[in-house]
Amino acid sequence: MNNxxxxxxxxxxxxGSIIDEKTICHECLTKEQQGLMNNLSKSEVSHVKGYFxxxxxxxxLFSTTYKKHLSAMGTKMRQRFMPEYLKEVKYDDRENxxxxxxxxxxxxxxxxHTWY
Ligand SMILES: [Zn+2]
Known part of the structure; x- marks a missing residue:
């Protein structure tokens, strides 16, 4: 592999960055992240319990933070947290x-727009 x-x-x-096994320039990484952001539409989360x-x-708050969260993950990890793996969203009154x-x-x- 040529790094x-x-x-x-x-x-x-x-x-550039090496994310998991993937070597990627900043330009392509930015494009990839923008792609993610444009792709999160209501239809992709309509199966998520509690979303509506x-x-x-x-x-x-959810969609902004979710996109940021996905962007912070490596390519490999992100695959496990794409919208189709979302189960439920729920507002937490105590923690806001x-x-x-x-x-x-x-x-x-x-x-x-942080997470813990
Ligand atoms: Zn590139």
Missing amino acids: ENCSVCGKYLIA SLTEAQSK TVNVYFENDWWHYTKD
């Missing part, structure tokens, strides 16, 4: 967070 060229566009890598019970502000449930993991999404 000096972007695995997406093939350009020589001056500044969130207020508008809560569902915005939206709680997000996947198959085996869950997080609090905060109004500062």
Whole structure:
């Protein structure tokens, strides 16, 4: 494997990242992340339990934080947390967070768009 060229566009890598096994230039990584953001539409989360019970502000908090959360994951890890693996979202009155449930993991999404 040649680590000096972007695995997406093939350009020589001056500044880039290695995410899991993938070598990618910043340009392609940015594009990939923007793609993710554009792709999260209502139809993709319509199977998620509780999604339509969130207020508008809560569902915005959820989608903004979710996109940020996905972007922070490596390519390989992200595959396990794509919208189809979302099970349930629920507003947490005590913590003021939206709680997000996947198959085996869950997080609090905060109004500062962080997670824990
Ligand atoms: Zn590239």
